[in-house]
Amino acid sequence: MTDFSQQDLEQLEKKGISKEKVLDQIETFKEGIPFVKLERAAVISDGILKFSEKEEKELIQYFESVRGDLALLKFVPASGAASRMFKAMFNFLEAYDPSQETLSTYIERTGDTAVQQFTSEMENLPFYEHIMDRVSAKANNLDEKAYLFVKEMLMEDGLNYGFYPKGLLPFHNYGKQSATPFEEHLKEAALYAKTGGNANLHFTISEQHDAMFKKEHMQAGPKISKETDTQFNITYSNQKPSTDTIAVDMKNKPFKDNDGSMLFRPGGHGALIENLNDQDADVIFIKNIDNVVIDENLQEVADSKKILAGVLTKVQARAFEYAKMLEHDTVSNEKLDEIKTFLENELNVRFSDNYEKLNPEEQLVLVKDKINRPIRVCGMVKNEGEPGGGPFWIYDSEGNVSLQIIESAQIDTSNKEQASILKNSTHFNPVDLICGVRNHKGKKYNLLDFVDAKQGFITEKTKEGKELKALELPGLWNGAMAFWNTIFVEVPLVTFNPVKTVNDLLKPTHQA
Structure with a gap:
């Protein structure tokens, strides 16, 4: 059993989280999520x-x-x-020193394909000209230009994009x-x-x-x-x-x-x-x-x-019509079957095998419960190997x-x-x-x-x-x-x- 100190209870109150909620969450950790x-x-x-x-x-x-x-x-x-979006670029700033090696040596040494793509195509970025106006005068060569570009893009004394939403x-x-x-x-x-x-x-x-x-x-x-x-x-x-x-x-x-x-x-x-x-x-x-x-x-x-x-x-217009009918509890067996078929065919609802064994009142309660729910229509894209x-x-x-x-x-x-x-x-x-x-x-x-x-x-x-x-x-x-x-x-x-x-x-x- 978890005992909460006075400091713990004050912290929970400040965050608007109940003790029961935390205990539930701790129980979830113990049981694991299957x-x-x-x-x-x-x-x-x-x-x-x-x-x-x-x-x-x-x-x-x-x-x-x-x-x-x-x-x-x-x-x-x-x-x-945006910090996660620039992860590879933050790593680059830490790992690369233009006064010590060329950019191509760095890329060969590290195999950093993200930096290779970024530096070779950066003139296609929507903020390329904005950043170049700020750094081009300071860069002596292309390698320095790439390094200063990334620095200006991310650092707090530059555009600070790493902090942006x-x-x-x-x-x-x-x-x-x-x-x-x-x-x-x-x-x-x-x-x-x-x-x-x-x-x-x-x-x-x-x-x-x-x-x-x-x-x-x-x-x-x-x-x-x-x-x-x-x-x-x-x-x-x-x-x-x-x-x-x-x-x-x-x-x-x-x-x-x-x-x-x-x-x-x-x-x-x-x-x-x-x-x-x-x-x-x-x-x-x-x-x-x-x-x-x-x-x-x-x-x-x-x-x-x-x-x-x-x-x-x-689909919602039909679901609403059926939900109105079900309110009156006097739906015929044929109508109830029709609504059940609508739920299965149009809203992908699946009924358990014992549905047929239920009496008409129990079936009515179940169908009512299934139709009175929020509806979501979700777009799905053909899988192109994207994670998610x-x-x-x-x-x-x-x-x-x-x-x-x-x-x-x-x-x-x-x-x-x-x-x-x-x-x-x-x-x-x-x-x-x-x-x-x-x-x-x-x-x-x-x-x-x-x-x-x-x-x-x-x-x-x-x-x-x-x-x-x-x-x-x-x-x-x-x-x-x-x-x-x-x-x-x-x-x-x-x-x-x-x-x-x-x-x-x-x-x-x-x-x-």
Whole structure:
């Protein structure tokens, strides 16, 4: 049993975390989180929909016909710092001294392909000229130029891009001006998340970047408003301290810092289910901050979003009709069978084998429970060998089957059968979600009721030379939405264009 000191209890109160929550988390460390059991990969016509051009046009038209009556919101997780994006470049600054060796000798000696690509193509970066204006006079040769360029880009007395949030870095160069992901998301919102000239966006950001985002908002907002004839209503939130998770030592006791306080760590993107739960709209589009496209691909991306929104609004209209009928508890057996078939065929709901053995009242309760849930329509991209989660049919601990987005870290790859299912998966998750979070009466669901707490991650870390175990909450589009009704749709590769490292900005898809 964990005994909390007075200092511990004061710390919990300050963070807004209950003692019970911490004890639950410690219990999770003790029990461990079991691997997810895959039944099979979701593929086209078995868990993933693929539409013809004609069907796509109809879905776009359907969404366009209903969007005027809907409250739309674009929700953008944007708390990622750029430091990880520049990891290879920070290493380069530490390891390379232009006065001691040439750049080519350094690359040959270290085999550093990231630096090789960066230095040979850096004139294609959106901020190349801006940095060169600042350093070219100081450089005596090309090697020094490359070194000073990286230094100016990252260091605090330079542009300090290493500290920036990803969303505020220049990503695309349009000749006279460059554009940040923040701006590119506004342009997108104007195309598919606008009603009556207004587009609502919500960015989840880190507290230390609040002022930087608001400044960018003041500068870029009016410009994009004018270009797109759109009024942008932009709100922000930070990850809540109450979603941080306790770290434990290797004996599953709370890990203590040198000052005797318990160590809490951010709970990962799964914590954002709380931020999402604070939003209310008929249709919420979710897309990560670093996944943006240049202007020439905007229309294709917008059409893809409208197709997904068409799927959601169309299926939701029928689900609402059925939910209304079920309220009266006088549904005929034929109608109940019809609703069950709708749930199975349109919302991928699976009923357990003993459904047929239940009496009509119990069947009614079960069908009611299955239809009254938030719905998510998730775009899936053909697998091109990118790391990340993918769509699978999985078993839960009771043996029920459901459609989920699963990360490779949740899969026991030492099990041949599970590894083979993973290997045969055809699609992966680009984080492209359209969410319906209201019920048939227009009341918002409490999204925290639909989280599977057993789908988190335990990782091992070190702090000040001591080993510890950390707990990540179930991912926002993984366990945090485990009990939603789920539809997967194939989307074009152009919609997936993230920037994980600075060299990704050199890809043709980011060259305007």
